[in-house]
Amino acid sequence: MKNISKAFNGITVLDKVDFSLRKGEVHALMGGNGAGKSTLMKILTGVYSADQGEIIIEGKPVSINSFDDAKVNNISMIFQEFSLIPTLTVAQNIFLAREQKNSLGLLNDKESEKRTEELLNELGVNIKPTDIVQNLGVGYWQMTEIAKALSQDAKILIMDEPTSSLTKNETEVLFTIINELKAKDYSIIYISHRMDEIFQICDRITILRDGKYITTEKCSETDLDSVIKHIVGKEFDQAFEWQERPYSADGPPVFEVKNLSAGEKVQNVNLKIQPGEIVGIAGLMGSGRTELMRCLFGIDRIDSGEVFVEGKKHTIKNAGDAIAAGITLIPEDRRMQGLVLQHSVKDNMILPILSKLKKGLFVDNRRANDISKRFVEKLNIKTDDIFKQSNLLSGGNQQKIVLAKWLAHDPTVLLLDEPTIGVDIGAKTEIIDIIREMADSGKAILVVSSELPELLALSDRVLVMHEGQIKKEMKRTEINSEEELEYAIQGF
Template identity: 75%
Template sequence: MQQPLLSMEGISKSFNGIKVLDSVNFSLHKGEVHALMGGNGAGKSTLMKILTGVYTADEGEIFIEGKKVSINNTEDAKRNYISMIFQEFSLVPTLTVAQNIFLTREPKNSIGFLNEKLCNEKTKELLKELEVDVEPTDVIANLGVGYWQMTEIAKALSQNTKILIMDEPTSSLTKKETEVLFDIIHKLKEKGISIIYISHRMDEIFQICDRITVLRDGKKITTENCDEISMETVIQHIVGADLDKAFEWKERVYSTEGTPVLEVKNLASGTKVKNISFRLYPGEILGVAGLMGSGRSEMVRAIFGIDPIDGGEIFVKGKKCTIKDPVDAINVGIALIPEDRRMQGLILQHSVKENIILPILSKIKRGIFLDNRKANDIAETFVKTLNIKTDDIFKTVRLLSGGNQQKIVLAKWLANNPDILVLDEPTIGVDIGAKTEIMDIIRKLADSGKAVLVISSELQELLAVSDRIIVVHGGEVVKELKRKEIHSEEVLQHAIQGH
């Protein structure tokens, strides 16, 4: 066996006396793509922060090509050719691709002025190497998210990176962009660059990774070759206890007679939503499937009053209503759990409690004052019932994991007791454990008589919770399927692709 490029041995780290990493070993070979998996709080990000010098380990050693190194800050990491591509990109949107790549390392001419030309030429070479179709002079803000990632990768390459860490690289990419990214990953492998790939998306990991390491509760559970382990086993390792058939669909009983709680007729909005009609009954979970750009998210925005409605009608409990802004939508009993929880769902610097009570401030007043005790009670109750992992209700939301943040967005709306819940990508960027919990919450809500609309690009998830699925393509509903009639993911996949 050859000597690994990187080996981390016996890494331990504690915060405030709580051990978040417990003698973890991790190794990476030259040209390998190594998946790092685990639930929230498993220790993935802490381990990577130790590798990139954001934190220093309490115990343990790091070897690169057999030589012991100490990484105490991000500069040390750079010196050892380690780079990380963050979930939230670290690019300046107003600068060009080339300016971003060489930010702080700008090529200069003999009298110390910037040499734009050289900068652009070097960038062009890098982009050519990656076979990315972008000009060095393109301004970042004008490019799609997929290209931002390519720019990040090019930036890492320009620093002669040997170890590249990618944290949820595909979470904001379309399917096509993901394919391009995978091509690039293959090219990087051929160049001998090693990649640590952090993701919750199993199918991707099995598609491009060589080995998988699973962490749970700060301990390494296993490292296996990808072709020697099944997805089911990986899930079990991540969750720990036997995964209680989270993705299994159970037929639910509800009535589709009588008045639908929400009926949308020939809805049109902007250029993306052309003609959408559907009915949603109390106690029903209606799945909405469709590709990125099919108009499914725009449809939600129109129903919730964020984008103006250009045509069609919306009936709630049989009564026609005009929805001009989110306040109107909330007043008729609709709640939206938006796609981008950090931008649209939460006020990150505020506490768990403050976020949860925001939509119900008017209901917890005593005179003109807020009833603080009631507010605390409500927040405490939701933290308990939704199993939100936080020290207390006064903790800043920013410090919580994705899954727990999503539960807070849910709690926020449940506190308002809506009749219709619209969830746009409810489990995006959430680990498998929290995903299971969120799907259970959705089922329970429907059981209690609420009508739920779930929009998701993860078919597995849609198939697990939906009673019916409508497929949106080109701004129109092209198909409606009863869950009972869908016997495999392929059937749905075909419908979504528009044939």
């Protein structure tokens, strides 16, 4: 891609960007939230057209103005929000919309299953073509997406933050597959905010900042500090350190859960959080972490058990009950659950505090604007102004709006599920600081994170979940290293 420029409503988001991909290469595309990565890839897959610039494939200029054009040029994008239909089989999903038909025009399941079997074997993935997608783990959804792309003869695969919903093991499987594809001369564009992955799997890195091309480097010839410096634009220390914060360990807890059970995934959970305390929940995918958060916020039904906020017992049957009790959840899947995409940045942010902003019959607009502006600044949300429609913001910036929205609400108990997923390196430390600040004001914080450095930076105490139960409890001061925590998580 040469000299690619793109503006939306007169605002330049890509400014003469160059990007080149070699055969058999894994090329990382990096940059902060809103740098222009997804937009550049949407130009390559025909979702948007560039205002200026050229796309050249194997020496020939091509024009890509639709998804079909991209397909013709053997380019395929694996979306982060999966495009699979959960109730269909793996084979049906792969051949969706172009199912193998027999002479009577009926769908030929046998044929698609045979082709799927071949693809899965080629990928070395241990699932059956007849498996129903929703019964498989998220990692396998990813594999199905990859098989689907390969079935369409893709030679260039774009992966936009593929590991954000994968466990460590699933990530390793994905990396093995990426290496195999590489050996077969496929070319892969890999977008991720996780630095360790980039150095593990990529050959070269291209960095964008504020829509501008900064540099392309070989991974073997650069290092973490230099990459971070290019992304952020200045020297930056990304080490997360745990800070011992004072909290009242003896008095009554702010939040208490007794013998809580909900479905199969939450079984007899007991926990207490003191004012100002941050409690982390560790565990493998499927261990029940997200389900625990969901039932505490009234999304999933609680079968039995008791929930107390500031000593008062609350019955939680829906999110309204939870909010009334002072409990707030920042969900893992924020684009789906946390945002009204058609609404502006501001309207999303003030939604939970509308009643507090009422002055007589009307909303105090000045205060609403002030609050929104403050959070846009605080979280470094990249937007033209607070009135921009949320779905026009980059993925990571949408995540930040949801965070801001619930932080502005100022709950007594804050439940956070993967608070920095999809957020860039610069904003991660800011978010960690904000969570600490909230705790310091006497709140109870319960946080789930698969990123262990982040969990260790935040938590005063860590609970390890396995098969719906809390199996282990560790004071932060008892955990000496990331490896120790990893060991505790894997140890069941």
